[in-house]
Structures are given as structure tokens and as C-alpha cells.
Amino acid sequence: MSQDNSIGPAPGTVNPTPLPLIEVRGVDMGYGGSVLLREISFEVMPGDIFIIMGGSGSGKSTLLRALIGLKRPMKGSVLHKGVNFWDQELPEREKIMRDFGVLYQGGALWSSLTVLENLALPLEQYTSLSRDEIVEIVRLKLALVGLTGFEELYPSELSGGMRKRAGLARALALDPDILFLDEPTSGLDPLNAHRFDNLVGELRDSLGSTVVVVTHELASIFAIGTNSIYIDGETGTVTAQGDPKRLLKESTDFTVRNFLTRGSLEDADNEGRQP
Amino acid sequence: MGSKKTPAAAQGREIGQLSVERLDPATLCIKLAGDWRLAGDPPSSLHVDTIFQDNPDAKAIIVDGHTLGGWDSSLLAFLRRIHQRASEKGIQVQSEGLPEGSQRLLERARSASKQITLQNQPRRQDFLTTVGSRTVGLVSSARETFEFIGEVFVAMVRLCSGKATFRKVDLGLFLQQTGAQALPIVSLISALVGLILAFVGAVQLRAFGAQIYVADLVGIGMVRVMGAIMAGIIMAGRTGASYAAQIGTMQVNEEVDALRTLGVSPVEFLVLPRVLALMIMMPLLTVYADIMGVLGGLIVGVLVLDLNPIVYLNETIQALTLTTVWIGVFHGAVFGLLVGIFGCLKGMQCSRSASGVGYATTSAVVTGIVAIIVATAIITIGCNILGI
Structure with a gap:
């Protein structure tokens, strides 16, 4: 009766030879002369909800900046659909970047534009749709994130959670192949964070998009993550990789297990030392 | 695109x-x-x-x-x-x-x-509603301005009684920023204004063989009002805008709220040192601008009108009275107060967005310059009535 022709494979389908959508090979990142991240390597497969996790200041967002084309790695390569992103000339890189949808930590909505104008801008730039069609698409995106009727408001008139949802709607404006979310649920109450996670999962299931999420919110990590890496803040390296739920059960790395259990191993260690 | x-x-x-x-x-x-x-x-x-x-x-x-x-x-x-x-x-x-x-x-x-569905509020208003809401906005804005001036006055009274809370090191920093660091731009603008005044005067006075009175024209013009106005406009564009942007950004980052919740008055902590710095430095900058303006006139007098520099300076000194100098310095102090107050006021009124900071900065400059011109007119009329 029904069929799913969405972008990327439908959930549960098995592609015999899946090619990674993103490959990160031996990337070093840093600021000035100091290296923050060393020898980072991982692959993001189509349809994944890939979590980049780690403590505060571990360099998660810095790594994200290399993936979305905002910061060139000091060493190593980032491949998008097999193309070495940072080896390309700027116009080519910009073309690749059009397949990205990015939700920044604070929403990053343009404050001088209304919500509708924020979402319409990418559509005006990169499609040949008429104004009425653009408004129709914008209304649809806003409806998807539960912001119907907020079209004419300015970002400063929205709450933090609404700004994030509007940011997500803007990230979805061009139906991107890959959605990058930087700390999407930080600052949201548990209920709204839960709803946001559901929304991301549903969008992935329905559109077949691939999602890369930078977060340290454990609830979100376990709720939506299908694959992940853990960045150790002290060494700046990836110390664990895999399904977060499996990592919780099987990882032998103290730091990773301690992170995933919200410091319970540390507490047990401290209690054991007390006389 | x-x-x-x-x-x-x-x-x-x-x-x-x-x-x-x-x-x-x-x-x-x-x-x-x-x-x-x-x-x-x-x-x-x-x-x-x-x-x-x-x-x-x-x-x-x-x-x-x-x-x-x-x-x-x-x-x-x-x-x-x-x-x-x-x-x-x-x-x-x-x-x-x-x-x-x-x-x-x-x-x-x-x-x-x-x-969750929010009905769109109609954004277009009819003429009467627009006039009404603008009038209410204007009255509210005027009330806010007077309240703010009152708060600054109270803070100054508390300062005199040694109760005001602000970091002395901040005052030093603002004195340096508004004073020493402004000298190059004040020098350039004032010297050029003096030079322009001299040129404009020379064209007419030369026709009567009275080119020596260029010294009087430049001296009185610069010292009585133009030196202060030029220094004031420079300060409005440079320092007033900077104050609005600094305090506006602090509003966006909730730093002002953090001060309030700590029980520290933002007017005392943020506004007082800034306004004080401008009030102290503006009269000094005015005197400096006067000197630079006279020097600009001197260049024209010597190089274009073939006047002896000693004669030119003597004519300038004879033309000036102490009252003229004090009027200029008074202008400077008033302008410093106005630029400081409006710069800080616009920063405090800033909305919590990036565009709000931009608006506050622009508004601080425009309001500062308008205030300077209005104050000049009032002082000039006042001096005329007093016969000085």
C-alpha cells in the first residue's frame, strides 16, 4: 500500500554496501599553536543519529566546526560523501555545505528578521520558488516544530526553547541531507528536551536524514543516539565509539562509563576510600 | 546571491x-x-x-x-x-x-x-492608534530619561557622601579612554576646524585689509563655542557610542541583572564612573581643542595671510577674555554630562538582542549630538540674556 521514497534509507532497511556520509580521518584541531583534539577518526553512516559526546570543554563543538566547514583542521581530512571537504576550493565547499542543516547552540536566529524571514532566507537564496510557495514551505516547517502562528515574531520575542525549535525549522528549510545539532537540548526543561528528542527522531525516521548531534545530555544521548564517539577532554582523543547504550553496558574505560553513569563510578570510588 | x-x-x-x-x-x-x-x-x-x-x-x-x-x-x-x-x-x-x-x-x-497556536496579532495599526501609541511611547521615553537623570544625580550625591559603589580602577580606565586616547582625533578635527574658520574669515576680511582680525575670529569662535562643540561631537561618536555598546551588550548578557540581584546599583557601578570620566575630561579636551583650533588658524594666518605669528597670537590673546574661556569650558562640562548620560541611558534601555545593541549605539550618537546642539542654543541664549 504505502512506500517510503525518502532521502536516504528508511529505518530498518539494510543497504548491502552502505557508504559513509561523513568520514573523519586523523583530524587534529586546535587554536593558535595548541592542539585540542588529536587523531580523531570516525564514520557517520546514512540514517545515523550520531552523537559526539564528551565533557564541557573537551572540544566537541570545535570538532563540529570542522565538520560544517567553519574551521579547517590542523591535520587530517573530513570527507563528505567521499569528497575531501577541506581540499576543495571555496565555491565547491559552499556547494557541499548547502546539503547541511545546522542548529547552533543558541538558535542563532537573525535578530533583525522575523521568524518567517529567518526561514525564508535560505529558500530565497537557493531555490526558484515564488514568494507564496516559500511562505507555504515556511509555515509547514514551523508547523512541524510546533510554532504555528509565530511567523511574525522576532527572535527576541521567543523563549529559549522556541528559539531552538525555530532554529531547527531553519536548519530544515532546504531539506538537508545531514542535520548538525549543537547542544540542541541544553537549557531546555526535561519535558521540552524530551519533545525535542522525539522531534529529531521523527524527522530522521520520516525524512531519512542523517543527524549529527553534539551534546552531553545523557537523556538525549540514550534516547536518540544510534552511534557515538566519546571525546576525552584530558587527552583530546576519541576513547570510545559505538551505540551509546552498548557503550554503557560494555565499555571498560572508566572515564566513559563514569560519564555515561553521571559520575556514579566516581562516587563509588570516593565512598570506598572513606574510612 | x-x-x-x-x-x-x-x-x-x-x-x-x-x-x-x-x-x-x-x-x-x-x-x-x-x-x-x-x-x-x-x-x-x-x-x-x-x-x-x-x-x-x-x-x-x-x-x-x-x-x-x-x-x-x-x-x-x-x-x-x-x-x-x-x-x-x-x-x-x-x-x-x-x-x-x-x-x-x-x-x-x-x-x-x-x-500550541498563537494567533497573529495585527501589526498594522490605523492612524489614530499609531499617533496614540507613539505619543504614549514618547511620554514614557521622556519619563524614563528624567528618571535616569534623577538616578544619576542621586548617585552623584551618594558619591559626594562617599557611599557610591564603583571600582576606582574603572574610573581611571575611563579617564584614560575618554581623555588621553581621544587626543589624536581631537587634535586633527580641531586644527582643521580652526583652519577652515580662518580661511572663511580671510576671504572677507582681506577685502578690507583687516586680515589680522582672522585671529580674533578664530580665537573667539573656537574658545567660546566651536572647540567645545567639536570635542563634544567627537565624544558623542566615539565615547557615547562605546558606552551604549558596552552597557547594551551587558544587558544582552544579563550582566546588568546580575548586578541588580547582587544589590549593586547599575547606575552607580556602570554609569557613574563613565559619566564622571566624561565630565572631568571634556573641559580639559575643550581647552585642548581650543588650542589646536587657534594653531590651525595660525597656520593660515602665517602661511596664507603673511601675518607674523607673534602678532597673530597677541591679537588672539587680546581678543579673548577669561569669561569667554569659562563659557567654553562650561560648554565642555555640559556636553560631557549629556554625552555620558545619553550614551549610558541608551545602553541601559537596550533590548536583549544583537540588533538592539546596534540600535542603542546609533541612538546614543544621534541623541548625544542633538543634545549638544540644543544645549549650545540654550547656553548661547542664556549668555545673551546675561550679557556675557
């Missing part, structure tokens, strides 16, 4: 197509075929209205997606509009062969819209 996406046809994909047929007198079948992607220029969702207009007697609609290829938001927008129009007309819609994902997202869009 950015380039447009490559159409589907150019990428070897079948373009999204739409066909409408009658299955029976009451049932309409809308068949969707090919790739429905934004980049491929699929049929517009606005076609839906035409379909409903052309078939006003339809009682049921079947949307057939069996031959549909890839899809994205363009399909969703189309389907959503069908459902919306059908719902308005009480027509049944049945979907066949549509992608599951699209159905799920449509359902989500419907349910999310039900959860």
Missing part, C-alpha cells in the same frame, strides 16, 4: 508531475508522479487552490502517490494544502500509496499546530 539548485531533469530524474481526473461525479483523483523535490521545480502547492476552484462539486478526493519518486518539503506543502482546503470545504481526503514518512510528518504538523 547564491546559485539555484540544479533542476531534477538536469540530474536525470523524473520531474514531479500532477494529474487530476474524475473517478465519478463526486470523486476527484489527484495523481502525483516523479520526483517532488524543491530543487526539481515540482508543481506548486498553490495549484491546489486551482484544483478546488475547477472542481467545486467534488465530495471526496483520492491522492494517489503510487508512481511517486523521491520527495521532500515540496510534497508535504502540497499535501498539507490539499488537507487544509478539503477541511475548509468538508471534503473527505483519502491517501493511497503515499510515503509513510510524509504521512507521519503531516500528522505531526497537524498535531503540533493544535498543541
Whole structure:
């Protein structure tokens, strides 16, 4: 009766030879002369909800900046659909970047534009749709994130959670192949964070998009993550990789297990030392 | 502007197509075929209205997606509009062969819209409402300004009684920023204004052989008012804007709220040292601007009018009285107070957004300059009445 022709494979389908959508090979990142991240390597497969996790200041967002084309790695390569992103000339890189949808930590909505104008801008730039069609698409995106009727408001008139949802709607404006979310649920109450996670999962299931999420919110990590890496803040390296739920059960790395259990191993260690 | 996406046809994909047929007198079948992607220029969702207009007697609609290829938001927008129009007309819609994902997202869009829907407030107002709301806004703005001036006055009284809370090191920093660091720009502008005044005067005075009075013109003009005005305008553009941006950014980052919750008065902690710094430095900058202006006039007098520099300076000194100097310095002090107060006021009134900081900065400069000109007019009329 029904069929799913969405972008990327439908959930549960098995592609015999899946090619990674993103490959990160031996990337070093840093600021000035100091290296923050060393020898980072991982692959993001189509349809994944890939979590980049780690403590505060571990360099998660810095790594994200290399993936979305905002910061060139000091060493190593980032491949998008097999193309070495940072080896390309700027116009080519910009073309690749059009397949990205990015939700920044604070929403990053343009404050001088209304919500509708924020979402319409990418559509005006990169499609040949008429104004009425653009408004129709914008209304649809806003409806998807539960912001119907907020079209004419300015970002400063929205709450933090609404700004994030509007940011997500803007990230979805061009139906991107890959959605990058930087700390999407930080600052949201548990209920709204839960709803946001559901929304991301549903969008992935329905559109077949691939999602890369930078977060340290454990609830979100376990709720939506299908694959992940853990960045150790002290060494700046990836110390664990895999399904977060499996990592919780099987990882032998103290730091990773301690992170995933919200410091319970540390507490047990401290209690054991007390006389 | 950015380039447009490559159409589907150019990428070897079948373009999204739409066909409408009658299955029976009451049932309409809308068949969707090919790739429905934004980049491929699929049929517009606005076609839906035409379909409903052309078939006003339809009682049921079947949307057939069996031959549909890839899809994205363009399909969703189309389907959503069908459902919306059908719902308005009480027509049944049945979907066949549509992608599951699209159905799920449509359902989500419907349910999310039900959860929270804000009715758009009408943004256009009639003339009377606009005049009324602007007047109320103006009165409110004036009240805020006077309240703020009052708070600054109270803070100054507390300063005199040694109770004001602010960091002395901040005052030192602002004195340096508003004073020493402003010297190059004040030197350049004041010298050029003196030079311009001399040139303008020389053209007329030379005709009467009275070119020596260029020294009087430049001396009195600069010292009495122009030196202070030029220093004030420079300070409004340089320091007033900087104050508004600094305090505005602090508003955005909730730093001002953090001071309030700590029980520290933002007016004392943030505004007082800034206004004080300008009040102290502006009279000094005015005197400096006067000297630079006279030097600018001297250059014209010596090089263009062939006047002896000693004679020129003697003429300037004879033309000036102590009252003239004090009036200039008084102008400077008033301008410093005004620029400081309006710069800080606009920063404190800043809304919590990036564009708010930009608006506050612009507003601080404009208000500062207007205040300077108005104050000059008032002082000039006052001096005239007093006969000085």
C-alpha cells in the first residue's frame, strides 16, 4: 500500500554496501599553536543519529566546526560523501555545505528578521520558488516544530526553547541531507528536551536524514543516539565509539562509563576510600 | 546571491508531475508522479487552490502517490494544502500509496499546530492608534530619561557622601579612554576646524585689509563655542557610542541583572564612573581643542595671510577674555554630562538582542549630538540674556 521514497534509507532497511556520509580521518584541531583534539577518526553512516559526546570543554563543538566547514583542521581530512571537504576550493565547499542543516547552540536566529524571514532566507537564496510557495514551505516547517502562528515574531520575542525549535525549522528549510545539532537540548526543561528528542527522531525516521548531534545530555544521548564517539577532554582523543547504550553496558574505560553513569563510578570510588 | 539548485531533469530524474481526473461525479483523483523535490521545480502547492476552484462539486478526493519518486518539503506543502482546503470545504481526503514518512510528518504538523497556536496579532495599526501609541511611547521615553537623570544625580550625591559603589580602577580606565586616547582625533578635527574658520574669515576680511582680525575670529569662535562643540561631537561618536555598546551588550548578557540581584546599583557601578570620566575630561579636551583650533588658524594666518605669528597670537590673546574661556569650558562640562548620560541611558534601555545593541549605539550618537546642539542654543541664549 504505502512506500517510503525518502532521502536516504528508511529505518530498518539494510543497504548491502552502505557508504559513509561523513568520514573523519586523523583530524587534529586546535587554536593558535595548541592542539585540542588529536587523531580523531570516525564514520557517520546514512540514517545515523550520531552523537559526539564528551565533557564541557573537551572540544566537541570545535570538532563540529570542522565538520560544517567553519574551521579547517590542523591535520587530517573530513570527507563528505567521499569528497575531501577541506581540499576543495571555496565555491565547491559552499556547494557541499548547502546539503547541511545546522542548529547552533543558541538558535542563532537573525535578530533583525522575523521568524518567517529567518526561514525564508535560505529558500530565497537557493531555490526558484515564488514568494507564496516559500511562505507555504515556511509555515509547514514551523508547523512541524510546533510554532504555528509565530511567523511574525522576532527572535527576541521567543523563549529559549522556541528559539531552538525555530532554529531547527531553519536548519530544515532546504531539506538537508545531514542535520548538525549543537547542544540542541541544553537549557531546555526535561519535558521540552524530551519533545525535542522525539522531534529529531521523527524527522530522521520520516525524512531519512542523517543527524549529527553534539551534546552531553545523557537523556538525549540514550534516547536518540544510534552511534557515538566519546571525546576525552584530558587527552583530546576519541576513547570510545559505538551505540551509546552498548557503550554503557560494555565499555571498560572508566572515564566513559563514569560519564555515561553521571559520575556514579566516581562516587563509588570516593565512598570506598572513606574510612 | 547564491546559485539555484540544479533542476531534477538536469540530474536525470523524473520531474514531479500532477494529474487530476474524475473517478465519478463526486470523486476527484489527484495523481502525483516523479520526483517532488524543491530543487526539481515540482508543481506548486498553490495549484491546489486551482484544483478546488475547477472542481467545486467534488465530495471526496483520492491522492494517489503510487508512481511517486523521491520527495521532500515540496510534497508535504502540497499535501498539507490539499488537507487544509478539503477541511475548509468538508471534503473527505483519502491517501493511497503515499510515503509513510510524509504521512507521519503531516500528522505531526497537524498535531503540533493544535498543541500550541498563537494567533497573529495585527501589526498594522490605523492612524489614530499609531499617533496614540507613539505619543504614549514618547511620554514614557521622556519619563524614563528624567528618571535616569534623577538616578544619576542621586548617585552623584551618594558619591559626594562617599557611599557610591564603583571600582576606582574603572574610573581611571575611563579617564584614560575618554581623555588621553581621544587626543589624536581631537587634535586633527580641531586644527582643521580652526583652519577652515580662518580661511572663511580671510576671504572677507582681506577685502578690507583687516586680515589680522582672522585671529580674533578664530580665537573667539573656537574658545567660546566651536572647540567645545567639536570635542563634544567627537565624544558623542566615539565615547557615547562605546558606552551604549558596552552597557547594551551587558544587558544582552544579563550582566546588568546580575548586578541588580547582587544589590549593586547599575547606575552607580556602570554609569557613574563613565559619566564622571566624561565630565572631568571634556573641559580639559575643550581647552585642548581650543588650542589646536587657534594653531590651525595660525597656520593660515602665517602661511596664507603673511601675518607674523607673534602678532597673530597677541591679537588672539587680546581678543579673548577669561569669561569667554569659562563659557567654553562650561560648554565642555555640559556636553560631557549629556554625552555620558545619553550614551549610558541608551545602553541601559537596550533590548536583549544583537540588533538592539546596534540600535542603542546609533541612538546614543544621534541623541548625544542633538543634545549638544540644543544645549549650545540654550547656553548661547542664556549668555545673551546675561550679557556675557
